[in-house]
């Protein structure tokens with residue numbers, strides 16, 4: 424039941440960070456603090472929402488923030504006044520520090536009614552045209568600076584509807600005096616935290632013995648702990664902060680998030696491999712598969728670890744399952760891969776005396792033995808293989824944690840669901 428004397432408000436913020444400093448999460452926390460004295464003020468939930476990873480003008484994370492608050496209905500005029508002056512101050516401070524460039528387009532929005540969830544689904548799966556988005560949000564209060572691009576993230580974050588298995592992220596911010604200095608949080612402490620708090624995840628990349636919770640940029644975030652419940656991330660945070668070797672944070676907040684949801688893709692597909700993999704030196708490998716009746720390019724990046732290694736072993740005829748995100752050039756960037764049924768592999772030419780391979784003198788020449796007069800028609804020998812031969816006992820493979828997208832669900836959290844089959 425909504426208290427009749429209270430008003431519920433959805434607030435969205437995006438793109439207040441700049442390439443070299445700032446962080447939208449901290450600005451959003453400042454914003455919430457600036458309205459926290461309103462009568463009967465309550466934050467119902469904060470949300471951190473990741474959007475389509477290929478969006479233009481965005482970094483790899485592509486995240487935006489929203490929250491749902493309540494306050495006394497009589498305080499609405501004050502609320503609007505505070506938000507407006509907050510945005511003006513943000514503008515002044517960005518300009519003062521020369522932080523406004525064409526890549527920064529802050530947007531702040533608020534609404535007294537819930538926003539259509541379709542706006543979220545559009546922005547997490549595909550490119551959104553700003554002109555189209557502006558039409559769809561014409562009735563919502565908004566403030567923008569520089570350009571209107573930030574409205575896509577702000578409105579999509581407000582439109583997202585969490586569900587039972589949404590994940591959580593606790594973001595802890597640094598004391599301003601520490602910003603710019605090395606963060607005091609060692610990878611061994613992160614490892615211990617993970618062992619003690621099994622409901623947290625993506626804390627480390629075990630393939631590199633590297634902690635993943637602390638950013639590498641000069642932003643004010645000390646760390647972000649991801650987990651399956653708000654209690655799990657809070658308890659891991661308290662455990663970290665009680666350790667004298669860990670840098671003390673100035674403040675923190677818990678966000679519900681769409682991270683690890685796989686919302687950006689529509690389940691896995693099964694396909695037959697059409698071509699051998701092509702390896703681009705040091706960068707990526709790709710091959711063609713049959714997908715929904717036509718040919719589609721699957722791409723695995725060098726950093727994709729096992730996904731890349733497995734793709735390179737595939738040959739035409741192999742039946743595979745895959746998950747990935749369609750890039751603007753139409754190719755699919757693989758996020759998970761599995762071989763379901765491999766075709767027999769060539770093992771080489773037949774052997775004869777002394778266990779030596781028979782050889783051909785050239786085109787249209789038969790195979791001869793170097794040691795006896797035997798001559799046979801040129802052919803290859805094949806071997807039936809099973810998944811063990813491809814070192815695929817585990818089924819699905821995925822990139823290491825440091826290379827996975829925020830939106831991607833790790834295999835440790837369950838098997839992907841089938842979307843298309845050919």
Ligand SMILES: [Zn+2]
Nearest residue numbers: 775776792795
């Ligand atoms: Zn022989």
